[in-house]
Amino acid sequence: MASTSSSDENHHIRSTSLPTRSHPIILQAQEEIQKFRKWEASISSVPTADTICSALTRLQVLYECVDSVLSLPLTQQALKQNQYTVLVNELLDKSISLMDICGSTRDLVSQVKENARDVQSALRRRKGEGSLTSSFIKNLKKDAKKAIASLKQIDEKIGGVKPLDLDEHLLSAIKVVRDVGVVRSSVYRSLLLFLSGSVAKPKPTRWGLIQKMIQKGTTERNNEVEISNEDMLCLFQEMENGLDCMLKSLIKTRASLLNVLSR
Template sequence: MVFSPAMPEKPYHVRSISMPSTSHPLVYKVEEELNKLKTWKTTPKSSSRICIGLGELKDLYDCVEEFLQLPLTQQALHHHQQEKWVEEVLDGSLRLLDICGTTRDVLLQMKEHVKDLQSTLRRRKGGDSGMLSRVDAYICHRKKVKKEIGKCLESLKGMDNKYAASLLLDQDYHLSLVVNVLREVSTITKKNFGSILSFMSSSRPKQKPSKWSLVSKLMHKGQIICEGEHEVRSEVENADAALSALCSCCGEIEMVQMAKKRLEELEQRIGSLEDALECMFKRLIQTRVGLLNILTH
């Protein structure tokens, strides 16, 4: 059976690999890891779940690396290296590396701006015009980040569109299995990267009401509650809301303390994502190098 191509903003669904009873145990292991990720519910609002998803993704790549080392797999790849799907696989692996690298760079920039703003808030008191100007600078940076993230998300969609119509091989069962596995791994990888990018770009819709209707000065378990909002928000959204409240309330000390808390939470989450993404970046390089070695020897 073939893999169903996944489309952005829809559930990533792929049919199971149809395997004969003689399939190598590693094939079952790869399918098991794929099924874990296919049923794993990630959400852009939950950075902790995104990190867990990246950990599961690394486990999948470990299994794929073993799968690629099988003599039957290497023979199938080597004998068909001139076919169109090889270009698809190699081009896809390179684009995933580019997106992973860009995502990692955006995370690093975002962390640096968060730390810089934290330093400003620690040194200054409420009502400081210089402090508010630094907050405005951070908000401007967030807008630039969203544009860059938008380009990355479009690139992910472009990968789906480019390969959606590609024909699967049917003349060789194991070769078809290899192609399908690599495509499905690519789809799962894009899903995880998309979750990270969406997490970093998340924000509340812009509002322009009066000072006190923008943010009710209500505290519920230490969290600012915007009027009409009850859903769970990400650390990015919480930080954005706290900074908006800080500006709208002219830097009142209570809002300064809340903003500092939210920025600290955001910095911790960015750090966790950065570590997980660094591991994935290295794993993607290893997988690409492994493929190139098989195809050139």
């Protein structure tokens, strides 16, 4: 997976207050972010279905941390100040874009899962239809490329944020939101590259076998491939469930931000 090293230098945020001890919830969020980075540094740079599923589960924990930070009365009170209205609206706009990407990525995973199920059925019937799946692969790569481009636009927009004068608490809170955003982009990008088959793999993988089978429309019954396909169906379902949780978390985070504007 891509590195999620901190991009604080690009955010150009400064504080005008004296340093104070961060809220325990913010400290917990920062600790969870560090745990993710240590875990990511310990795995292979080539994304696999297993590591992506694990990353989605860990990302869910980080999203819960973001929601807890934004729901803090101290954060809500700070964001209600008029000078931060633009910041809140910016975060709301970003949340809509992220929800769209999360939803479309979940749909892609669902399509891949159904296609893999069709392959499994074809193997069991000792017959397959390759013409349908070649079109599917082409559209999958196109949709994945489009989603990756949208992610890049969001990241570039965040990196171009103008300097802001934030109090110490709000500075830490926004840093948590943006650090989790760096992690999120890495996970989503790895998932999309995995689905589109654009990641170079040093050796054949379970998805590689299935994708080859889909592209060529093979009709040969192969127990090893069939078992792998069964495993992959479970992993695709796990990915789909993980993205469902991500979407719910994004909706929850958006609700926390809308509460700021409604008071």
